[in-house]
Amino acid sequence: MNSTAVSAESEKPRVVAVVGPTGVGKSALAIELAERFGGEVVNFDSVQVYRGLDIGTAKPGPEERSRVPHHLFDFLEPWEEFNAAAYAEKAQRVVREIVARGRLPVLAGGTGLYLKALLHGLFPVEVPREIREALRQRLEKAGLSALYAELSRVDPEAARRIHPHDRVRVLRALEVFYATGRPFSALAREHAFRESRFQALKIGLYLPREELYRRLEARVEEMLSRGLLEEVRGLLSRGLSPELKPLQSIGYRHMIAYLTGKLPWEEAVRLMKRDTRRYAKRQLTWFRADPEVHWFQPQEKEKIFRLVEKFLSS
Incomplete structure (x- = not known):
């Protein structure tokens, strides 16, 4: 340095x-x-x-x-x-x-x-309105446990760190995944530096x-x-x-x-x-x-x- x-x-x-x-x-x-x-x-x-x-x-x-x-x-x-x-x-x-x-x-x-x-x-990610709305509709129909199970499949590292009842963070992690095509945990790890x-x-x-x-x-x-x-x-x-x-x-x-x-x-x-x-x-x-x-x-x-x-x- x-x-x-x-x-x-x-x-x-x-x-x-x-x-x-x-x-x-x-x-x-x-x-x-x-x-x-x-x-x-x-x-x-x-x-x-x-x-x-x-x-x-x-x-x-x-x-x-x-x-x-x-x-x-x-x-x-x-x-x-x-x-x-x-x-x-x-x-x-x-x-x-x-x-x-x-x-x-x-x-x-x-x-x-x-x-x-x-x-x-925090790392900024623009989430299209249609992605956010689609996830909220699925939350109402299928419930939070279904979305948490999905998060566990697409980003197991993030799922381990987020409580299954934490609606805000579960939705945010899925929003980031579908908006960027990359796991929320990977982006957060890069941003940590x-x-x-x-x-x-x-x-x-x-x-x-x-x-x-x-x-x-x-x-x-x-x-x-x-x-x-x-x-x-x-x-x-x-x-x-x-x-x-x-x-x-x-x-x-x-x-x-x-x-x-x-x-x-x-x-x-x-x-x-x-x-x-x-x-x-x-x-x-x-x-x-x-x-x-x-x-x-x-x-x-x-x-x-x-x-x-x-x-x-x-």
């Missing part, structure tokens, strides 16, 4: 991103990093942006948020549309404002696409699988004991549709299935635990594919602190 390129890179704003599977301790580490290095936490979880979805998203509570400033939590109603492009636009402004105050943006969350959109932008808007240090947290799964099971039980069912009942009592995208996320859809008589309690809890494990596995697959992530176990804090110190002083 020549000196001009080095200079241009060094002038980019610096950010630290904490990534990894759900339940591994990302929020706690992000707060510690922000306290230690004069930072502010910026959320990149796609459900924590919604008001009223607190227990089921493991959103940082008032005590945690009082320790350092937190951004991009609780700014949308559950019925408001939101996506990775909108997140990137909003988060970019927030990050630059934090940097302008002389503080360090510490990004934390589990939605890998949101982080990628912020750091690299595009130059970043920021100098980013990515810290990944992991635990041995058995330990992580034990922690996730305990986390589900804690959410239930804290009143997840009552939280969901309250959301529905406001007249919110169970079909809203955030209410189809883990925990919320399981409690709705119980409340509407579709599942007995024991089965709803069992499926919530199972789907939480599966979600953690998909998150690990996503973040493990990024060669820029430095991986640590949560207890290796001193190693993490030294790495951040080196990053900020370089």
